Amino acid sequence: MNNIRKRDIMSLIGCFALYVVMQLMIMFEIIGPFWELNIVLIGINIILSVSLNLINGYTGQFSIGHAGFLAVGAYTGAIVTVKLGLPFELALIVGTICAGALGFLIGLPTLRLQGDYLAIATLGLGEIIRICILNIEYVGGASGLMGIPRHTNFAWVFLVGVIVIFFIKNFVNSAPGRACLAIRENEIAAETMGIDTTKYKVMAFTLGAAFAGTAGVLFSHYFYIAHPASFTFMRSFDILTMVVLGGLGSMSGAITGAVLLTGISAFLAEYPEWRMVIYSITLIVLMLYRPQGLFGNKELSLKMFKLGGGNNGRTAEGK
Amino acid sequence: MLKVNNIDVYYGAIHAIKGISIQVAKGEIVTLVGSNGAGKSTTLRTISGLLKPKSGTILFEDNRIDGSAAHKIVGMGLCQVPEGRRVFSNMTVMENLELGAYLRTDKDEISRDFEDVFRKFPRLAERKFQVAGTLSGGEQQMLAMGRALMSKPRLLLLDEPSMGLAPLLVKEIFYIIQEINESGTTVLLVEQNANMALSIADKAYVLETGRIALAGTAKELASSEAVRKAYLGG
Numbered sequence: 001m002n003n004i005r006k007r008d009i010m011s012l013i014g015c016f017a018l019y020v021v022m023q024l025m026i027m028f029e030i031i032g033p034f035w036e037l038n039i040v041l042i043g044i045n046i047i048l049s050v051s052l053n054l055i056n057g058y059t060g061q062f063s064i065g066h067a068g069f070l071a072v073g074a075y076t077g078a079i080v081t082v083k084l085g086l087p088f089e090l091a092l093i094v095g096t097i098c099a100g101a102l103g104f105l106i107g108l109p110t111l112r113l114q115g116d117y118l119a120i121a122t123l124g125l126g127e128i129i130r131i132c133i134l135n136i137e138y139v140g141g142a143s144g145l146m147g148i149p150r151h152t153n154f155a156w157v158f159l160v161g162v163i164v165i166f167f168i169k170n171f172v173n174s175a176p177g178r179a180c181l182a183i184r185e186n187e188i189a190a191e192t193m194g195i196d197t198t199k200y201k202v203m204a205f206t207l208g209a210a211f212a213g214t215a216g217v218l219f220s221h222y223f224y225i226a227h228p229a230s231f232t233f234m235r236s237f238d239i240l241t242m243v244v245l246g247g248l249g250s251m252s253g254a255i256t257g258a259v260l261l262t263g264i265s266a267f268l269a270e271y272p273e274w275r276m277v278i279y280s281i282t283l284i285v286l287m288l289y290r291p292q293g294l295f296g297n298k299e300l301s302l303k304m305f306k307l308g309g310g311n312n313g314r315t316a317e318g319k
Numbered sequence: 320m321l322k323v324n325n326i327d328v329y330y331g332a333i334h335a336i337k338g339i340s341i342q343v344a345k346g347e348i349v350t351l352v353g354s355n356g357a358g359k360s361t362t363l364r365t366i367s368g369l370l371k372p373k374s375g376t377i378l379f380e381d382n383r384i385d386g387s388a389a390h391k392i393v394g395m396g397l398c399q400v401p402e403g404r405r406v407f408s409n410m411t412v413m414e415n416l417e418l419g420a421y422l423r424t425d426k427d428e429i430s431r432d433f434e435d436v437f438r439k440f441p442r443l444a445e446r447k448f449q450v451a452g453t454l455s456g457g458e459q460q461m462l463a464m465g466r467a468l469m470s471k472p473r474l475l476l477l478d479e480p481s482m483g484l485a486p487l488l489v490k491e492i493f494y495i496i497q498e499i500n501e502s503g504t505t506v507l508l509v510e511q512n513a514n515m516a517l518s519i520a521d522k523a524y525v526l527e528t529g530r531i532a533l534a535g536t537a538k539e540l541a542s543s544e545a546v547r548k549a550y551l552g553g
Contacts, residue, residue, distance in 0.1 A: 175421070178417075178421070179421065181407075181410070182407055182410075182418050182421075185407035185408060185409055185410060186405045186406070188369065188401055188405055189401060189405040189406065189407060189463075190407075190418075191369065191389045191390055192369070192389060192393065192398065192399045192400075192467075193393065193418050193419055193422075193466065193470065194394055194398075194421055194422040194470060195418075196388065
């Protein structure tokens with residue numbers, strides 16, 4: 001137990017060091033505005049992919065409606081700051097809660113479905129959310145909600161990202177998290193072990209949706225605008241691709257996937273015609289040679305590089 | 320201990336169980352035998368709450384459990400080892416067993432029960448940190464049983480524990496079932512291997528197309544002419 005706490009503190013210190021380095025580089029303009037924008041985008045995508053990983057990777061429920069929750073967060077957050085004139089911190093909380101609440105309501109009926117059916121249902125729900133927003137005049141309809149103040153900066157994204165990552169990491173290591181893993185492995189066996197499968201599936205779905213909402217608030221307060229076209233199902237697929245590329249059920253994988261894919265997009269921004277080609281080739285090659293994703297369901301650690309893998313004692317260290 | 324009264328179970332429009340009644344007394348091994356599609360597994364799944372009966376009642380220690388959710392029934396002390404083993408294949412043996420104790424909070428007793436399971440299944444102790452999916456069929460069956468025992472059931476439901484196992488392993492599994500029974504757990508056993516099942520059971524029911532065709536002590540049934548012809552190969 002102490003061992004784990006110590007490691008948590010170590011990684012927090014590591015995060016802080018990374019933050020200081022990045023912030024200094026931004027301050028002294030070693031990182032220009034173009035890359036600063038992309039770094040913020042990477043941060044937002046990390047939050048999205050890590051939260052989707054909780055649903056798809058750890059709990060094994062195949063959801064592809066994440067952009068819908070992103071939209072809910074983006075719009076409710078913008079309503080709080082623009083329409084009601086309340087502070088950004090409140091917007092973050094409201095966006096998170098609204099997206100979470102919607103996730104809960106949607107999760108209750110749809111999580112009874114399995115496999116492809118759940119995927120189709122969540123895909124449809126994501127679109128329904130977008131179409132609804134498109135037709136609400138109050139939030140600007142098809143022209144989007146404009147004039148959102150820029151509150152998001154690198155510091156906010158970094159802070160929220162670290163909180164979300166640590167929250168999900170600890171959730172997965174807790175008793176409810178173990179239940180989610182058991183559901184992924186075998187739902188019937190989980191149920192015969194006394195695990196309330198519906199409850200934990202809805203719990204994971206709600207948490208994932210809530211964090212997507214947080215990412216949405218950050219998103220709309222960085223780009224000055226919340227526009228329905230940013231939240232199409234292609235956005236959901238983007239996030240899903242990051243998770244699958246990194247490896248379903250691996251936190252390091254989800255983060256790597258987000259960094260890699262957002263990075264590739266940014267690097268190829270000057271060659272827009274090549275962007276999609278290289279993007280797709282990357283994915284095809286990966287699926288051919290490493291279908292379980294870059295990390296499989298393992299985490300990045302020094303043990304990974306030792307011979308024979310780091311599987312021994314996995315449980316012992318969890319004690 | 321367990322009283323199943325006249326239950327009917329449907330899969331959609333298909334009437335799978337037609338008015339089955341079963342009684343299991345404390346400390347017994349009771350077995351349901353019958354051919355494919357007779358409704359043995361369906362009966363078991365209904366008792367453990369994975370399926371809901373359309374009519375009839377199920378009483379476990381005088382509490383009605385029909386219609387309760389499966390995870391609540393486990394908490395009452397009735398645990399099923401599902402058919403085809405269904406271990407958590409990407410987790411280690413130890414993690415599988417830990418999940419078996421999911422509903423329990425008594426840490427000291429849990430660690431004592433780990434010891435107990437490892438004593439019953441020494442093979443599992445050797446493979447503590449091995450990923451469950453890489454175990455052999457017999458070892459997975461042992462793991463599934465050990466995992467169920469970790470929830471400390473008073474009534475253990477076993478669904479075809481001998482399925483797909485080598486004869487020697489089948490013997491070992493049945494020996495362990497008797498051992499579990501002797502240490503105070505009541506067992507309800509579903510088997511296709513009627514010979515083996517009848518040899519260790521106290522009481523038996525023979526199922527045929529969703530009905531109980533015969534019932535009696537295991538000895539009676541094993542020597543009955545009809546059963547010998549239909550299930551024991553002459």
